[in-house]
Amino acid sequence: MQTLRRVWEHLEESFIAFLLAAMTLVTFVYVMFNNVYTLFFSLADKWALSADFFNALGDHTLSWAQEMTWSVALTKAMFGWLIFFGISYGVRTAGHLGVDALVKLTKRPVQRLLGMLACLCCLAYAGLFMVASYKWVSAVMTAQIGAEDLAQYGVDVGDIVIIVPIGFALVFIRYLEIFYRLFTHRQVGLGLADEAGEASKLASGHEERH
Incomplete structure (x- = not known):
């Protein structure tokens, strides 16, 4: 019984850590794509010889950012899972007030x-x-x-x-x-x-x- 309990506690902690890491990663990628394309367009304006290359990079990055509307919804969903899955974890670890x-x-x-x-x-x-x-x-x-x-x-x-x-x-x-x-x-x-x-x-x- 104690072994089963320890396994469950490790799985519980691992799942919470996974949700936190996944939320952080998705948010980071979304923010990065929404900011890095401005850098490529700035480089295209600065260096005329490589303007086509940087403009293409900027266009692709911008399109990726616009297609990542799912990232906000996914982060909200994972946050909801973190809340309701973490309630019992808070009870176990005395994490409540x-x-x-x-x-x-x-x-x-x-x-x-x-x-x-x-x-x-x-x-x-x-x-x-x-x-x-x-x-x-x-x-x-x-x-x-x-x-x-x-x-x-x-x-x-x-x-x-x-x-x-x-x-x-x-x-x-x-x-x-x-x-x-x-x-x-x-x-x-x-x-x-x-x-x-x-x-x-x-x-x-x-x-x-x-």
Whole structure:
């Protein structure tokens, strides 16, 4: 079980890294093509002997830039996938805002009970949106609506928004795991970032230096 969990965590991190790298690469190429053709036209005006060569390069680069309207749509789609796929990753890595300063003031059994209550609320939220988004995505995929600027490549809106129920399903599974740990006394809270504790440590360190 631990091996399977480690494999999934590595796949999760790799997929997020791939989305970030792909978004960066597509945006870089699009910006480059939209700026480099002006350089070629400037060189054509400056060097008359090679004007035809640089004008041809400028024309080709300009046409490539104009044809890359799909890049913006693709970047938006990947950003959406990054958001909904990254929710469960944020839960696992305690990447959300810590708002449990008052809970930390209570005794550990109380913290555990409050954690279980909060976890049940998160499960209800994730489950509700998972079911609702699945119905919505099913309707969208049945309609077969082409994605803007990506339909020419066979991409439908349903292919993009399918990440919504998948993302909430991953969140639901993550909170099931947390609830199990709370129930078996393996942890106390939801694993969110302890910002109050970090702030206290930073303040203590600052006072010691002075």
